[in-house]
Amino acid sequence: QSVLTQPPSVSGAPGQRVTISCTGSSSNIGAGYDVHWYQQLPGTAPKLLIYGNSNRPSGVPDRFSGSKSGTSASLAITGLQAEDEADYYCQSYDSSLSAPYVVFGGGTKLTVL
Amino acid sequence: QLQLQESGPGLVKPSETLSLTCTVSGGSISSSSYYWGWIRQPPGKGLEWIGSIYYSGSTYYNPSLKSRVTISVDTSKNQFSLKLSSVTAADTAVYYCARQPTVRGVMNWFDPWGQGTLVTVSS
Numbered sequence: 710q711s712v713l714t715q716p717p718s719v720s721g722a723p724g725q726r727v728t729i730s731c732t733g734s735s736s737n738i739g740a741g742y743d744v745h746w747y748q749q750l751p752g753t754a755p756k757l758l759i760y761g762n763s764n765r766p767s768g769v770p771d772r773f774s775g776s777k778s779g780t781s782a783s784l785a786i787t788g789l790q791a792e793d794e795a796d797y798y799c800q801s802y803d804s805s806l807s808a809p810y811v812v813f814g815g816g817t818k819l820t821v822l
Numbered sequence: 823q824l825q826l827q828e829s830g831p832g833l834v835k836p837s838e839t840l841s842l843t844c845t846v847s848g849g850s851i852s853s854s855s856y857y858w859g860w861i862r863q864p865p866g867k868g869l870e871w872i873g874s875i876y877y878s879g880s881t882y883y884n885p886s887l888k889s890r891v892t893i894s895v896d897t898s899k900n901q902f903s904l905k906l907s908s909v910t911a912a913d914t915a916v917y918y919c920a921r922q923p924t925v926r927g928v929m930n931w932f933d934p935w936g937q938g939t940l941v942t943v944s945s
Contacts, residue, residue: 712867713852742942743928745930745931747869747932754935755932755935757932757934760930760931761930761931794863798868798869798929800869802929805886808882808883808885809882809928810871810885811871811874811884813868813869815868816868
């Protein structure tokens with residue numbers, strides 16, 4: 710059971726727009742901590758896609774965007790391409806225990822139809 | 823650019839201790855701007871944070887693994903290491919190391935990542 714909740718799967722046709730949600734609580738996302746997103750292609754290490762809720766690292770297409778509101782965050786992908794088929798993970802920071810810790814979502818598998 | 827490389831045994835026996843090292847190249851592990859983290863991914867499952875260490879030796883661990891995990895840093899070798907004791911088959915996973923920026927003490931995103939190394943727990 711992950712601290713951050715993501716839908717197990719989403720799908721969309723090429724050219725469409727899809728969103729992936731990441732729901733947390735008042736001790737992580739709702740406490741104001743940033744959300745970060747990763748893309749993991751099959752057989753490879755995760756790659757940073759969005760950091761600090763909505764910032765794209767150099768080289769990440771502007772088709773990818775992130776947002777955060779309250780206790781949730783979202784990753785949006787526009788102009789869906791076959792190469793976007795991958796697993797996507799959100800990550801944040803939690804301060805509910807005596808020591809802070811890093812939390813991940815369970816991951817969302819994106820299928821391009 | 824900064825690169826990280828995991829190394830260690832690919833097979834560990836149940837009840838023994840898993841030991842991995844991450845070697846950092848292209849930058850200094852002694853930077854005050856970063857933590858250095860370990861993340862694992864069981865086959866077919868999601869990512870799980872194991873713990874992170876600052877160059878000074880300050881550590882934070884996943885509460886669910888804390889009793890079995892030790893992360894250490896060797897600044898002279900530009901390496902940090904993971905030890906996970908009393909392993910079982912449930913600890914079989916790809917283990918990744920990664921750099922983690924810190925701002926005002928908060929551990930942020932992971933970037934870059936090492937390529938990962940598969941550790942199998944089996945007799």
